[in-house]
Amino acid sequence: MAKKKTLKNNDIDEKKRLELYNSQYLIRVAEQRAYDLFLENLVKGTSHLSLGQEAIAAGFATAMQENDKSFCTYRGHAHTLARGASVVGVLGELMQRDCGLMRGKGGSMHLTDTSKGVMGSYAIIGAHLPMAVGSAWRAQYMGHDDVATVFFGDGTTNIGAFHEALNYAVVYKLPVIFVCENNNYMEYTPIESITAVKNPAADRASAYGLDSIIIDGNDADEVYRTAQVAYSKARSGDGPSLIECKTYRQSGHSRADPGAYRPDGELDHWKKNNDPITRYRSRLIEFGVKQKTIDGIEASVKKLVDEATEEAKNSPVPPEEILTTNVYANGGWAWRN
Amino acid sequence: MAQLTYREAVAAGIAQEMERDETVAFIGEDVARAGGVFKATVGLFDKFGPKRVIDTPISEQAILGAAMGAAMTGMRPIAEIMFSDFLAVCWDFVANEMSKSRYMSDGQLKCPLVVRTGNGGGSRFGAQHSQSIENWAMAIPGIKVVAPSTPADVKGLLAASVRDEDPVIFFEHKSLYAIKGEVPEGEHVDTLGTAKVVRPGKDATIVALALMVPRAVQAADKLMTDHGIDVEVVDIRTLVPLDMKTISNSVIKTGRLFTVEENPRLCGWGAEIVSIVVDELFWDLDGPAVRITTPHIPLPAADNLEDITIPSVDRIYSKILEVLR
Numbered sequence: 286m287a288k289k290k291t292l293k294n295n296d297i298d299e300k301k302r303l304e305l306y307n308s309q310y311l312i313r314v315a316e317q318r319a320y321d322l323f324l325e326n327l328v329k330g331t332s333h334l335s336l337g338q339e340a341i342a343a344g345f346a347t348a349m350q351e352n353d354k355s356f357c358t359y360r361g362h363a364h365t366l367a368r369g370a371s372v373v374g375v376l377g378e379l380m381q382r383d384c385g386l387m388r389g390k391g392g393s394m395h396l397t398d399t400s401k402g403v404m405g406s407y408a409i410i411g412a413h414l415p416m417a418v419g420s421a422w423r424a425q426y427m428g429h430d431d432v433a434t435v436f437f438g439d440g441t442t443n444i445g446a447f448h449e450a451l452n453y454a455v456v457y458k459l460p461v462i463f464v465c466e467n468n469n470y471m472e473y474t475p476i477e478s479i480t481a482v483k484n485p486a487a488d489r490a491s492a493y494g495l496d497s498i499i500i501d502g503n504d505a506d507e508v509y510r511t512a513q514v515a516y517s518k519a520r521s522g523d524g525p526s527l528i529e530c531k532t533y534r535q536s537g538h539s540r541a542d543p544g545a546y547r548p549d550g551e552l553d554h555w556k557k558n559n560d561p562i563t564r565y566r567s568r569l570i571e572f573g574v575k576q577k578t579i580d581g582i583e584a585s586v587k588k589l590v591d592e593a594t595e596e597a598k599n600s601p602v603p604p605e606e607i608l609t610t611n612v613y614a615n616g617g618w619a620w621r622n
Numbered sequence: 623m624a625q626l627t628y629r630e631a632v633a634a635g636i637a638q639e640m641e642r643d644e645t646v647a648f649i650g651e652d653v654a655r656a657g658g659v660f661k662a663t664v665g666l667f668d669k670f671g672p673k674r675v676i677d678t679p680i681s682e683q684a685i686l687g688a689a690m691g692a693a694m695t696g697m698r699p700i701a702e703i704m705f706s707d708f709l710a711v712c713w714d715f716v717a718n719e720m721s722k723s724r725y726m727s728d729g730q731l732k733c734p735l736v737v738r739t740g741n742g743g744g745s746r747f748g749a750q751h752s753q754s755i756e757n758w759a760m761a762i763p764g765i766k767v768v769a770p771s772t773p774a775d776v777k778g779l780l781a782a783s784v785r786d787e788d789p790v791i792f793f794e795h796k797s798l799y800a801i802k803g804e805v806p807e808g809e810h811v812d813t814l815g816t817a818k819v820v821r822p823g824k825d826a827t828i829v830a831l832a833l834m835v836p837r838a839v840q841a842a843d844k845l846m847t848d849h850g851i852d853v854e855v856v857d858i859r860t861l862v863p864l865d866m867k868t869i870s871n872s873v874i875k876t877g878r879l880f881t882v883e884e885n886p887r888l889c890g891w892g893a894e895i896v897s898i899v900v901d902e903l904f905w906d907l908d909g910p911a912v913r914i915t916t917p918h919i920p921l922p923a924a925d926n927l928e929d930i931t932i933p934s935v936d937r938i939y940s941k942i943l944e945v946l947r
Contacts, residue, residue, distance in 0.1 A: 622815065
């Protein structure tokens with residue numbers, strides 16, 4: 286215990302740190318499982334993994350309160366899991382089974398679990414930023430204390446909706462947090478090669494009167510601390526924040542992408558020297574967490590994902606009668622009498 | 623009954639719903655302090671204040687996105703897109719987002735909002751401020767599409783749209799804002815998905831929408847006066863849901879169908895109605911179903927050119943006469 290007190294950055298208690306680790310590790314194992322299930326051809330369509338970006342999802346979700354709202358992109362498995370959505374529901378949706386969060390009607394790119402505050406994952410770049418702004422407007426309008434968080438990639442900073450949403454949120458001082466996960470690549474193209482500024486989100490912040498915030502997105506503690514400050518600002522009525530998290534996507538853009546555009550050695554470098562899971566595991570040890578505790582977390586996460594995988598595999602495909610349900614609010618699809 | 627203009631009926635409809643329901647708020651460009659560029663929302667800012675009637679930046683994506691995010695989480699926003707042509711810059715929200723979120727989430731997400739917009743020609747504004755784009759909206763599953771032709775319908779259908787649980791695109795016709803008509807006093811709520819026979823007749827059916835409704839009625843009156851041809855006019859009022867029963871009953875009665883559409887020719891809403899009628903009522907038809915539309919061209923600005931582009935009373939009259947003779 287004496288050792289702990291001499292360490293810097295000892296502001297996060299052990300319970301919280303284990304929570305952060307558990308969350309990151311769950312995302313890692315579930316995303317790896319999603320990848321394996323592709324190879325078995327059990328995940329159809331496309332899929333965008335967050336391998337290497339787990340600390341961002343874990344850090345923000347751990348700092349949220351239960352009624353906070355998350356808005357995600359098609360790279361949304363991590364954020365959905367981090368809010369506590371069922372692993373069966375997530376893997377089942379990727380496998381387009383009846384047990385999926387949306388019974389196979391949305392698929393990998395549209396994970397939604399409103400019971401956990403995951404207000405959807407959207408696959409047209411930029412669209413969900415104004416939606417998060419709208420959720421924040423509702424919170425302000427109705428006097429609710431929830432905050433909307435919107436996660437997006439570096440590529441999103443070059444689309445109009447990003448700029449419209451930021452201006453709008455600042456003008457009305459809305460409780461929304463814009464989180465840019467800068468993983469260096471806009472799909473297959475290095476982001477700096479097609480962006481006017483070095484830091485695609487943070488360098489635009491001043492245009493909207495916001496602080497330029499850049500953090501190490503592979504350090505769950507730093508993400509968590511930054512998130513706490515932003516949530517507290519938003520909840521006190523002091524308006525939005527824009528946070529650029531530097532990270533690295535260890536998988537391809539989507540399942541179809543082997544990542545051939547990466548310079549030799551880049552991926553290995555990140556995996557070896559800046560992997561969020563490896564870094565956090567070392568930190569736990571450094572702070573005196575017993576190896577046995579870490580092993581226990583890892584074993585229980587693996588068991589959870591294994592069981593969820595089996596359950597999803599055994600789940601039937603969605604019944605054909607749901608094809609035409611929930612087009613309209615009356616539950617059906619009728620457009621004429 | 624009170625005499626209101628079409629534009630006054632817009633404000634009256636919004637006010638009625640805002641008074642009734644605290645979760646209704648109204649956003650758009652120049653809609654609050656200025657009362658809207660068409661003066662259709664005058665008085666709302668003074669009555670309800672800046673919290674509920676909000677001037678936004680020129681950010682159509684932010685306007686529809688904000689309305690959507692608010693609707694998903696418990697409000698019933700009304701958003702104005704000043705000219706319907708501008709919907710093209712935020713069409714993602716109509717075509718991909720508000721129309722699909724309920725389905726993609728298998729019913730977890732809801733989206734009770736109204737997008738009001740100034741639609742249609744006749745103002746000499748040229749190709750980017752005059753279009754009738756209700757057929758674009760009709761092509762998208764998951765939204766409802768309304769286009770009233772009278773002040774009473776504006777108020778009643780707008781109220782119904784606000785109360786509806788689905789996203790509604792509400793097309794107001796710019797060339798109708800100045801018309802006057804009787805509007806019921808007190809609370810007035812109509813029903814989406816109901817067409818109306820606005821002029822009974824026995825010889826032919828005209829199905830029309832928005833500005834084309836009064837033109838169709840005038841043409842029908844003239845056909846009666848000049849030639850004793852008795853034409854029934856059906857105002858569709860809402861394209862989705864589509865009241866085919868009313869249209870079909872009319873066609874069964876008259877045996878002839880004409881559609882009068884302001885949208886350009888290809889894939890206009892009339893094509894869908896004609897196709898349904900041909901499928902289902904072929905043996906009730908006594909002759910070809912005929913579409914009278916704006917030709918497949920961008921709209922010109924010059925008044926003489928615009929007047930020969932959009933179906934006029936004379937064109938409707940002449941075409942029907944030519945076909946029925």
